[in-house]
Amino acid sequence: MPRVVPAVIRALDILELFLDRSQLSARDVAERLALPRTTVHELLVTLVARSYLISVPGQPVEYRLGLPLFQLGSAFAGRLDLVREAQSVARDVAAACNEAVHVAVLDGADVVYLVKVDSTHPVRMVSGVGLRLPAHCTAVGKVLLAGLDRPALNAVLAGGALAGMTADSITDPDRLREHLERVRAEGVAVDNGESDTAMRCVAAAVRDHSGATVAAMSLSAPIIRWTPAGHEEWAGLVREGAATLSARMGFVATPR
């Protein structure tokens, strides 16, 4: 196996710092990555030369992500049937319930949101797309984990105790395994304040032609609008939406 190119790794490390912060100075970067100042300047100059970062004049100069990343990200998404189909299905589901609808995929022990459709409230549509959260704290994540086979799930949970996002998050791997059994049985997962104490979510699995769980669709609302009756209706809607998207991904439901 050929060796990795450390300079490239460092450049990617720098780009990824900007996932959490919109602007950073050279000093910020050097501190966060424990790199020498000169090295950081050379890498930043390189990324700016290709517009992957944009420099913001000031004292100190700061940097922001640049347009080429948007182009590459869009190229990625544009080639993913899942994203294209999920956009329209999610819009239909959101229109039916007037709450936010998301579609996410599993990446390691996290979920990454590919699609978000908000309700008719003031639109902040793009903000959650691309976001990464711990799978075990989210309804979509629990659906995705429930779809893993035993060895894959064990690999994800191999790190021992799980970090919670709120006091309600499940942090014990064995408890999560029991919970996922229930998710499998019911076909939906619920986030009862585990990722955000003020939110409630319900999610269902999206499957592809082979029957594998490849994504999860969720419906989420602030707790002030969450009711038992609403919950039942929303579970039904998200099940239908996920089934529609699954059909578009080639899934053929068989009687069970």
Added chain:
Amino acid sequence: MPRVVPAVIRALDILELFLDRSQLSARDVAERLALPRTTVHELLVTLVARSYLISVPGQPVEYRLGLPLFQLGSAFAGRLDLVREAQSVARDVAAACNEAVHVAVLDGADVVYLVKVDSTHPVRMVSGVGLRLPAHCTAVGKVLLAGLDRPALNAVLAGGALAGMTADSITDPDRLREHLERVRAEGVAVDNGESDTAMRCVAAAVRDHSGATVAAMSLSAPIIRWTPAGHEEWAGLVREGAATLSARMGFVATPR
């Protein structure tokens, strides 16, 4: 000014090859970039190690773009007020005319599409986002070029004859300058088959708080649905939509 890091440049060059092709082999990459095979393998291994590229098993192995690019691209878009506001305005305009609406920005001599909202036809919403086209062949591009001052426009046109996308494209810089005078006078630009012989577009400028043209909004339809009456109505709609988005970007219209 610190030196650029050539290994990083080469890695970015590789990523950018995937804007035009969804899958490429190591040999493809080596040929397109005139790099030694071993160098290419080391760079590919590095990008795969960080999931920026995904390897597709086969003979030969091929590579595709990976999820982190989507995350970085989404982070870029999520921090751009223009994208957030343009999503909702474009949706309203698209709903009013049931044709495709785009918002694009100028990058060098090209436009890059930030937002695309399709009509109620079978949805292929994401496909044009992130796409780069020559500015002078598109309605949005002509609006954006018209908004440049003379030195900036001269810099863009410094390369002499322009490459056309169709037989209708303007390829003579002087003719384009005349055309842009007309765009400035009318406040809208038209693409009469200059980027795609089967399409017609009309576009208007989006301005920010300083009055600068920062983006362009367009409405496009296939030629079979393009009529003089429709053209007038659509020019009006795109003007209104651009004005709404401009207001959201802080533009205050002054009497002229």
Added chain:
DNA sequence: TCGCTCCGTTCGAAATTTCGAACCAAGGTT
């Protein structure tokens, strides 16, 4: 089966990059 081409990988000398030391400018404090 054999021969050939292509592909993935390994290894180390030559080529290139890294990063510490040094310099200068800008900004802030006394």
Added chain:
DNA sequence: AACCTTGGTTCGAAATTTCGAACGGAGCGA
């Protein structure tokens, strides 16, 4: 004004990477 800290930049020896040569495997055609 003087001093100190921070930030951007330069330069070259030491450290690291590049890439040609070589190897072995896979696939294809005769």
